[in-house]
Amino acid sequence: MLEIKALKSAYGRIEVLHGIDLSVSSGEIVTVVGANGAGKTTLLKCLSGVQPVIGGSISFRGETMTHVPGHKRLKRGLAQSPEGRQIFTNLSVEENLRLGAFLFTDARVDQDMAEAFQMFPVLKEKRNLNAGGLSGGQQQMLAIARALMGRPACLLLDEPSMGLAPILVAQIFDVVKGLKALDVTVLLVEQNAFGALSIADRGYVMETGRVTISGSAKELIADPRIREAYLGH
Amino acid sequence: MPELMQFLLSGLTVGAVYALVALGFTIIYNASDVVNFAQGEFVMLGGMITVFAYGAGAPLPLAAAVAILTTVFVGVALNKLAIEPARGAPVVSLIIITIGASILIRGVTQIVFDKQIHRFPAFTGDAPIPFFGATLLPQSLWVVGGALTVFVGLYLFFTKTLTGKAVLATANNRLAAQLVGINTGWVMTLSFGLSAAIGALAGVLVTPITLTSYDVGIGLALKGFAAAMLGGMGNPKGALVGGLLLGVIEAMTAGYLSSQYKDAAAFVVILAVLFAMPQGLFGAKSTERV
Ligand SMILES: Nc1ncnc2c1ncn2[C@@H]1O[C@H](COP(=O)(O)OP(=O)(O)OP(=O)(O)O)[C@@H](O)[C@H]1O
Numbered sequence: 082m083l084e085i086k087a088l089k090s091a092y093g094r095i096e097v098l099h100g101i102d103l104s105v106s107s108g109e110i111v112t113v114v115g116a117n118g119a120g121k122t123t124l125l126k127c128l129s130g131v132q133p134v135i136g137g138s139i140s141f142r143g144e145t146m147t148h149v150p151g152h153k154r155l156k157r158g159l160a161q162s163p164e165g166r167q168i169f170t171n172l173s174v175e176e177n178l179r180l181g182a183f184l185f186t187d188a189r190v191d192q193d194m195a196e197a198f199q200m201f202p203v204l205k206e207k208r209n210l211n212a213g214g215l216s217g218g219q220q221q222m223l224a225i226a227r228a229l230m231g232r233p234a235c236l237l238l239d240e241p242s243m244g245l246a247p248i249l250v251a252q253i254f255d256v257v258k259g260l261k262a263l264d265v266t267v268l269l270v271e272q273n274a275f276g277a278l279s280i281a282d283r284g285y286v287m288e289t290g291r292v293t294i295s296g297s298a299k300e301l302i303a304d305p306r307i308r309e310a311y312l313g314h
Numbered sequence: 315m316p317e318l319m320q321f322l323l324s325g326l327t328v329g330a331v332y333a334l335v336a337l338g339f340t341i342i343y344n345a346s347d348v349v350n351f352a353q354g355e356f357v358m359l360g361g362m363i364t365v366f367a368y369g370a371g372a373p374l375p376l377a378a379a380v381a382i383l384t385t386v387f388v389g390v391a392l393n394k395l396a397i398e399p400a401r402g403a404p405v406v407s408l409i410i411i412t413i414g415a416s417i418l419i420r421g422v423t424q425i426v427f428d429k430q431i432h433r434f435p436a437f438t439g440d441a442p443i444p445f446f447g448a449t450l451l452p453q454s455l456w457v458v459g460g461a462l463t464v465f466v467g468l469y470l471f472f473t474k475t476l477t478g479k480a481v482l483a484t485a486n487n488r489l490a491a492q493l494v495g496i497n498t499g500w501v502m503t504l505s506f507g508l509s510a511a512i513g514a515l516a517g518v519l520v521t522p523i524t525l526t527s528y529d530v531g532i533g534l535a536l537k538g539f540a541a542a543m544l545g546g547m548g549n550p551k552g553a554l555v556g557g558l559l560l561g562v563i564e565a566m567t568a569g570y571l572s573s574q575y576k577d578a579a580a581f582v583v584i585l586a587v588l589f590a591m592p593q594g595l596f597g598a599k600s601t602e603r604v
C-alpha cells in the first residue's frame with residue numbers, strides 16, 4: 082500500500098533522512114521506533130507532504146505521490162495524527178472532528194462522528210467544549226478521531242503515547258490495534274518501543290536518519306540489540 | 315449635552331470605519347501572523363476608484379462594485395506576488411513588505427488618478443436628521459449600518475460555515491489544517507481578498523463624509539492598527555470595540571481639547587495599550603495548552 086524508496090529530506094542544508102526504505106502492506110500495523118531525533122517525525126511529515134523531499138520516492142496505493150501537496154494527500158487516503166496532537170485549540174471538540182472530515186459534506190459525516198463518539202465516549206461528553214481545555218489523553222483521542230474522520234485507508238500516527246499515564250497509553254494502543262478491524266492500515270511511530278512492537282505486525286528501527294534494523298515485531302522484541310537499546314534490558 | 319451627543323455620533327461614525335480597518339488587520343493577522351500595513355490603501359482604493367468610475371458615468375452602485383472588486387484583485391495580488399513568495403521569511407520582513415506595497419499602491423494611484431481631494435454624493439442625500447438635540451447625517455447611518463452588517467456577516471461566516479471554520483483552523487494550526495485537507499494557501503488568498511473587500515467597502519461608505527485622496531491610507535492604517543491593538547490583535551470583537559472606542563476618544567479629544575490633538579489620540583492609545591495591557595481589551599489568541 083505504501084512504498085518508500087531511498088527517501089531523503091533536509092532542514093535547510095542539514096540532511097536528516099539519508100535514504101529511507103520502508104513499506105507497509107494493506108491491513109498491516111507497522112511501527113517505526115527509534116530514539117530522540119532519529120528522524121521519525123520528519124519521515125511522517127514527508128509522507129504527509131508538509132516537509133520537502135530532496136531525494137527518493139513515495140508511492141501510495143500504486144500511485145507516485147512524492148511531490149503531491151500536503152492538503153491533497155488525505156483525499157488519496159492518507160491521514161496523520163501528528164506529534165504533539167496539534168488539535169485546533171480555539172475550536173470545540175465537535176468542530177475539530179467536523180474539520181477532520183473537511184473534504185466531505187455527505188451524510189456519512191454524522192455517522193462517522195457518532196462512531197468516533199462511540200470509540201471515545203469522553204469526547205462526546207465534551208463535544209461542545211473548547212478542545213484546548215482537554216487533558217493530554219483526551220487531546221490525543223481527539224487527534225486520532227479527527228484523523229479517522231477523514232476516512233483514511235492508511236493512518237500515520239506520531240507518538241500517540243507521548244506524555245500519557247500508563248493506563249491511557251494502554252487504552253490508546255488498544256484503539257490502534259482495533260483499527261485493523263476498521264480496515265485502516267497503520268504506520269505507528271513510537272519511542273515506546275515495547276508498547277508499539279507488541280501491537281504491530283512488523284517494525285523498523287531508525288537511528289540518525291537511517292533504518293538500521295527491520296523485521297517482524299516478534300523478531301524485534303526478541304532481538305538483543307533492541308532489548309538493550311530500547312526496551313531497557 | 316447636545317454637544318456631547320454630537321461628538322459621540324461623529325465619533326461612532328469614524329469609529330465604525332476604524333473598526334472595519336481593524337477587522338481587515340485581524341483577518342490577515344489571524345491567517346498569516348502578518349500585520350498588513352497596506353490595509354489603509356484598500357480603504358483609499360475603495361473611495362478613489364468609486365470616484366473615478368462614478369465620474370466616468372457609472373451609476374454609484376456599479377462604481378462602488380467596480381471599486382470593491384478591483385481592490386479585492388489588488389489584495390489577492392499582494393498576497394500572491396509579495397507575501398506568498400516570501401513564505402518562511404521572518405514576520406518582520408513580511409510586515410516591511412506590506413509597508414512597501416502600501417507605498418507602491420499610493421504611488422500608482424497618484425499616477426493613474428491624481429493628487430486632488432475628491433468626493434461623490436452621499437447615498438441618500440445630505441439632509442441632517444435631528445437626534446436627541448444633535449444632528450446625524452444619513453450617510454453616517456450607512457457607515458454604521460454597513461459596518462455592523464459586515465461584522466454580523468463575518469460572525470456567521472466564521473461560526474456557521476465549514477469554510478469559515480477552515481479559516482479559523484488554519485489560523486490556529488496551519489500544519490493540522492493541511493493534514494485535514496485544507497488548502498492553506500487558498501485560505502491566505504481568501505483572507506487577503508476578504509480584507510481588501512472590507513477595506514474598500516469602508517472607503518465607499520465613508521468617502522461622502524470624510525472625502526478621499528491618494529494619501530488617506532496611511533492615516534487610516536495607523537488608526538485601524540491602534541484600534542486593533544486596543545481591542546486585542548487577532549480578535550474580531552476587539553476590532554469592533556477598539557474601532558468604535560478610538561473613534562469616540564478622537565471625537566472627544568477634538569471636541570473638548572482641540573482638533574489639533576485629534577490625530578495624537580491614536581498614538582496615545584497605542585502607547586497606553588503597549589504599556590498598560592499589551593494583550594488589548596479582549597486578549598490575544600488563546601494560549602495553547604501543551
Ligand atoms: N524544524 C526543524 N528545523 C531544523 N531541524 C529540525 C527540525 N525538526 C527536526 N529537526 C532535526 O531533524 C532531526 C530529526 O528530527 P525528528 O523530529 O524527525 O526526530 P524524531 O525521531 O521524531 O524525534 P522525537 O522522538 O524526539 O520526536 C533531529 O536532528 C532534529 O534536530
Ligand SMILES: [Mg+2]
Binds near residue numbers: 164
Ligand atoms: Mg518526533
